[in-house]
Amino acid sequence: MPLSNNDNTANDALHSLFEQNLEEWKKKYPSIHAVEVPGKQFLYRQGDQCTDFFWIRDGIVKLSHLALQGNELTLALLKRGDIIGRLQNDTASDTMDESAQALGKVMCYRIGYDDFRQLISSRPDLSWLVFETIYTRQRNIEHKLRMILTQPVEQRIVTTLLELAQLFGARCTHGFSLEIFLTQQELADLVGANRSVVSTIMNDFRSRGMLDYTREQICINDAAFTGE
Structure with a gap:
């Protein structure tokens, strides 16, 4: 499995850093503002022009890509502390390659590109945590693609459910109860x-x-x- 407690360390540290400094940063960077996204609504859709960043404070966001053939692939499920957005501000090609959809109600903060760039430039500790979380997400997406290409569906489901238990599970009498519910179609998109x-x-x-x-x-x- 690609996920581990170490993979969540940067994510948790990033969340703590934002929580500790949020009020100060809001005064210094006026584009930072709270956004509440109802369940099933989109932070942005594939093809939208969006140069802002989003810091997830509460809830779960699904990143997905719709192929030309019409089938959807869920790239990642993001949780509290994750940051999403385009690091490259290229006005010639600033359309989003994926959609970001709230699974249940999501509370996040939207940050303009210029403010976010100034913020991470002034805080090396923040920029390193952002780099770590984005690198980890990219690594997990690459693992997912290799898994889809090389593993049978049953093994992909087992691996995915165990990963979800690590990320979104709470202990129950069965083992883990997921704090999110995925329909079978959503699980199919995920694997x-x-x-x-x-x-x-x-x-x-x-x-x-x-x-x-x-x-x-x-x-x-x-x-x-x-098999334990």
């Missing part, structure tokens, strides 16, 4: 597979006691998945 195939595999996992799920929740028996 790059057909929804009907994912549905069959999920039903098989449930019959084998590896997980349980309702319309509201997914509970993962991590011991059964990992």
Whole structure:
């Protein structure tokens, strides 16, 4: 699995740094303002022109890419402390390559490109944490693409569910209860597979006691998945 507690260290540190300095930074950089995004609404869509950055304070944001063939691939699920936006301000090609959609209500702060550039230029500790979090996200996306190309669907689902348990799970009697609920279509988009195939595999996992799920929740028996 590509994710580890170490991967979350920079993310948590970045969140703490923003929390500690937010009021001061808002006074110095006037473009910083709070945005509340309702569930299923978009921070931006693929193809939009957007040069701002977003710092996620609460909630979960889905990054996805819609291919020319019409199928959607979920690139990443981002949580508290993550920053998204374009580091390169190229007005000739500043359309977004992916969509950023709120899963449930999201509270974030929007920061203009020029203000964000000045901010990270004045704070080497902040710029390094931003670099680390973006590098980690890129590494995980590359891992996902390799997994889609080389692993069968069942293994991709197992790996993805265990990663989600690490990122968004709370301990329950089954093992982990996900703090987010993904429909089978959303899970299929996340693993790059057909929804009907994912549905069959999920039903098989449930019959084998590896997980349980309702319309509201997914509970993962991590011991059964990992063979512990």
